[in-house]
Amino acid sequence: xxxxxxxxxxxxxxxxxxxxxxxxEAGGAxxxxxxxxxxxxxxxGLLIAFAVLGPLVAPNDPYxxxxxxxxTPEHLPVGPxxxxxxxxxxxxxxxxxxxxxxxxxxxxxxxxxxxxxxVVGSVVGVLAGWYEGRWVDTLLMRVVDVGLAFPFLLxxxxxxxxxERTTASTIFLTLGFTGWLGVARIVRSKTLQVRSLDYVLAAxxxxxxxxxxxxxxxxxxxxxxxxxxxxxxxxxxxLAESVLSYLGAGIAPPAPTWGHMLFExxxxxxAAPWITIAPGVAILLSVLGxxxxxxxxxxxxxxxxx
Amino acid sequence: xxxxxxxxxxxxxxxxATVSAAFLVxxxxxxxxxxxxxxxxxxxxxxxxxxxxxxxxxPLRVQYVLFLRRLVHLGPSSFAKNDPAHANCANVxxxxxxxxxxxxxxxxxxxxxxxxxxxxxxxxxxxxxxQALIGVTAGIxxxxxxxxxxxxxxxxxxxxxxxxxxxxxxxxxxxxFAFKLRLxxxxxxxxxxxxxxxxxxxxxxxxxxxxxxxxTRIVRDEMIGELSHDYVRTARAKGLGPVAxxxxxxxxxxxxxxVTIFGLEVGTLVGGAIITESVFRWPGIGSLSVDAMxxxxxxxxxxxxxxxxxxxxxxxxxxDLAYAVLDPRVRRT
Numbered sequence: 001x002x003x004x005x006x007x008x009x010x011x012x013x014x015x016x017x018x019x020x021x022x023x024x025e026a027g028g029a030x031x032x033x034x035x036x037x038x039x040x041x042x043x044x045g046l047l048i049a050f051a052v053l054g055p056l057v058a059p060n061d062p063y064x065x066x067x068x069x070x071x072t073p074e075h076l077p078v079g080p081x082x083x084x085x086x087x088x089x090x091x092x093x094x095x096x097x098x099x100x101x102x103x104x105x106x107x108x109x110x111x112x113x114x115x116x117x118x119v120v121g122s123v124v125g126v127l128a129g130w131y132e133g134r135w136v137d138t139l140l141m142r143v144v145d146v147g148l149a150f151p152f153l154l155x156x157x158x159x160x161x162x163x164e165r166t167t168a169s170t171i172f173l174t175l176g177f178t179g180w181l182g183v184a185r186i187v188r189s190k191t192l193q194v195r196s197l198d199y200v201l202a203a204x205x206x207x208x209x210x211x212x213x214x215x216x217x218x219x220x221x222x223x224x225x226x227x228x229x230x231x232x233x234x235x236x237x238x239l240a241e242s243v244l245s246y247l248g249a250g251i252a253p254p255a256p257t258w259g260h261m262l263f264e265x266x267x268x269x270x271a272a273p274w275i276t277i278a279p280g281v282a283i284l285l286s287v288l289g290x291x292x293x294x295x296x297x298x299x300x301x302x303x304x305x306x
Numbered sequence: 307x308x309x310x311x312x313x314x315x316x317x318x319x320x321x322x323a324t325v326s327a328a329f330l331v332x333x334x335x336x337x338x339x340x341x342x343x344x345x346x347x348x349x350x351x352x353x354x355x356x357x358x359x360x361x362x363x364x365p366l367r368v369q370y371v372l373f374l375r376r377l378v379h380l381g382p383s384s385f386a387k388n389d390p391a392h393a394n395c396a397n398v399x400x401x402x403x404x405x406x407x408x409x410x411x412x413x414x415x416x417x418x419x420x421x422x423x424x425x426x427x428x429x430x431x432x433x434x435x436x437q438a439l440i441g442v443t444a445g446i447x448x449x450x451x452x453x454x455x456x457x458x459x460x461x462x463x464x465x466x467x468x469x470x471x472x473x474x475x476x477x478x479x480x481x482x483f484a485f486k487l488r489l490x491x492x493x494x495x496x497x498x499x500x501x502x503x504x505x506x507x508x509x510x511x512x513x514x515x516x517x518x519x520x521x522t523r524i525v526r527d528e529m530i531g532e533l534s535h536d537y538v539r540t541a542r543a544k545g546l547g548p549v550a551x552x553x554x555x556x557x558x559x560x561x562x563x564x565v566t567i568f569g570l571e572v573g574t575l576v577g578g579a580i581i582t583e584s585v586f587r588w589p590g591i592g593s594l595s596v597d598a599m600x601x602x603x604x605x606x607x608x609x610x611x612x613x614x615x616x617x618x619x620x621x622x623x624x625x626d627l628a629y630a631v632l633d634p635r636v637r638r639t
Contacts, residue, residue: 036465145316146323148573149615151595239471243581246473247596262473269481280474288469295465 037296043289051107054100060084062097062256070094077272087274090264098256099278105257106286109172110238116176117237118230121183126214126222128184129191141188144181152178165252171244175237183229190222197221228298235290242283258283310627317623324615325377325608329370332604339604342409376404377612396420405612406605408598415609419591423613425495426590429509429583430575434568436514437521442564444518445525446552452530460522467519472578476512476585483508493587509586513578517571524567528560535559569625573618 060066060083069083070092077088086095124144128137152174194200195218203213244250245259253260258279265275340357341348357363361372381402385392395402396416405415448460467475484492496505532538533556541551576592583592595610597603 142320146320146327149320149324149618150327151611151614235469239469242471243473246471247581247584248600259471259473262477266477269477270485273481276477280477284466284470284474287471288466291465291469 034296034299036292037300040289040291040293040296043285044293047103047107047286047289050100051103054103055097058094058097058100060094060097062094062101063254065092066094067092077268077275079272080274086278087272089261089275090268090272095261095275095278098261099258099282102256102258102261102279103282103286105168105251105255106238106241106283109168109175109241110234110286110290112172113175113179113237113241114230114233116173117179117233118183118226119180120177121180121229122187122219122222122226124180124184125187126191126218129188130195130210130214130218132188132192132195137188140184144184147178147181150178166250168251168255171241171251172237175240179233179237179240183226183233186225186229187222190225191218194218194221224301228294228301231290231297232294235287235294238283238290239287242279309630313623313626317619320619321612321616324619325612326370328608328611328615329373332607333366333369339409339602342602343412373406373608376406378403405609408603408606410601410603410606415605418594418606419609419613422589422591422594425588426579426583426592429506429513429588429590430579432506432510433513433517433575433578433582436511437517438568440514440518441521442525442557444522446529446557448522448526449529449533450548450552457526461526464519464522467515467522470516472512472516472581473585475515476509476582479508479512480585493585495587495589505586505588509582509588512585513575513582516578517575520571520574521564521567525560525564528563529556532556532560566625566629569621569628572621576614576618 055062066084066088070078070088072078077090077092078084079087081087084094084096086099089095089098124140128140131137200213200217203217208216241250241257242259242262245257246263248260248263250257250259261279262276262283265272265279268275338353340353340360340362343360344353344356361369364372379402380400381392381395381397383397383400385395385397392402392404394407394414394416395404396414397403403416405419407413408415408418411418444460444464448457451457451460480492483489490508491501491505494505496502529552533552535556538551538556541555546555579590580592580596582588583590584596587593591610591613595607595614598606598610
């Protein structure tokens with residue numbers, strides 16, 4: 001797909017999400033008017049385009065060391081040039097190709113983990129909120145409390161060790177199944193508000209079953225904040241993935257994760273700063289993009305906040 | 307009073323559940339601690355003996371019960387350091403805490419934690435000061451300049467700060483202030499007090515910036531809310547200067563939620579400390595837990611989990627209780 005088409009489709013998707021959240025055009029208009037939402041959309045669009053097209057147009061393989069062209073006479077990595085757009089790293093591999101493959105990893109893990117976390121968090125939150133004060137609520141919220149006190153780094157490392165080798169799926173499953181705690185809290189409080197509204201009471205008075213009321217009336221009306229959290233959660237997941245791989249607990253090398261690229265580059269900050277700058281800027285802009293988009297969505301959903 | 311006791315019991319339960327879960331996960335690790343303790347060249351008989359001495363040949367349930375029983379137990383108030391029954395203990399009066407021995411460092415875990423904890427505490431406190439100073443100042447500034455350029459810049463910078471990973475900020479500061487300007491040590495802890503202080507600056511600022519960015523937004527939102535109240539207009543009408551109005555009236559009322567969030571953010575601070583300490587090789591609990599995990603040093607991992615989860619749970623508890631003391635409306639529910 002061409003980048004323009006991709007951006008357009010992403011834009012229409014977000015617009016549609018915003019519309020379902022408000023139920024009318026006004027939200028979409030507010031979203032388009034918001035500067036931070038537009039900036040966020042541009043950054044996220046660029047990230048998607050880079051992840052899709054980058055590996056295709058990269059002139060070199062991300063995993064192969066080039067001892068012929070990628071090395072200076074002093075045996076140092078070469079800087080940005082026509083052969084290597086962003087220079088080579090300490091093993092003389094193409095930084096641009098690695099950055100582009102890393103973008104795919106970051107994006108897939110970020111979105112995948114967020115999807116899991118949002119689904120689990122919404123289900124838990126709606127159930128806890130609906131049955132507030134009963135044992136379901138107590139149990140679920142206690143699990144959340146324990147989860148928030150648990151050092152999640154340990155789970156990831158333990159899982160990685162148990163599976164012999166940490167793969168992309170280990171990371172995104174772990175991040176997904178540890179990231180829902182915050183979502184559950186927010187969805188629960190929103191459900192508490194929605195639960196006692198007239199249309200929910202009416203639906204119950206009409207004799208609709210609980211699952212039907214939850215699915216048809218409660219869930220759609222808590223979806224607004226969920227869209228906002230999910231967008232910001234993608235940013236946090238990308239951040240978390242980079243932290244894990246920076247600390248050496250992420251996807252096993254030679255996979256070009258941005259966090260690990262940064263880790264490898266930091267000893268060469270003086271001699272070859274591009275190894276560190278490239279993934280650093282990439283992480284910063286991606287996280288910033290999703291954060292801006294989330295802010296824009298929140299402002300559009302709740303105009304009083306601005 | 308009943309509520310306080312219930313909250314205390316709940317806090318104890320959360321710590322127990324976290325530690326138990328960590329114990330399970332930790333034991334799922336496919337490593338051979340006995341081999342690690344004995345060394346790579348040790349004969350199989352020696353490895354078997356160590357495995358028996360450490361109780362690693364017993365079923366997991368038994369190991370778990372032994373672990374919990376050792377963790378907190380009663381013992382003599384004073385005991386000789388070489389007393390084999392309490393060689394790995396730290397005590398407050400007759401209450402003993404025993405987390406076993408580190409496989410790698412071959413020392414009691416409580417001793418290692420005791421050395422490391424004050425350094426992390428120092429780092430966290432310094433970061434909290436940085437965070438409060440920058441966050442409150444920038445937040446008030448943005449609130450006063452609401453919707454003007456100054457506000458946009460402050461909000462934009464804070465969003466940038468929230469989006470930058472801690473290790474990126476750390477590397478940037480390292481490169482600028484240690485590598486280029488040579489103002490501060492690049493990493494480590496130093497040997498003298500002056501060196502400790504110089505080594506503390508960059509990690510503290512690194513850890514503080516993330517919190518400051520987050521804080522700026524909270525303070526801004528709270529202050530905008532307070533500044534729109536009638537009492538602010540009254541104070542202004544009385545002829546009070548802008549500084550007095552902002553600091554003595556509005557800030558005072560905005561302080562309560564600000565302090566609450568400060569307490570609830572201790573978990574984030576702990577997480578940030580792990581990364582900051584690794585970047586700057588600051589020898590605290592954070593870098594210790596990463597090393598322990600990469601080394602698969604079971605007792606040390608458990609020690610770090612016990613400390614960090616206790617800190618997070620207890621600080622949340624402290625906020626809850628402080629809230630009840632400060633705000634009578636909360637007490638009744």
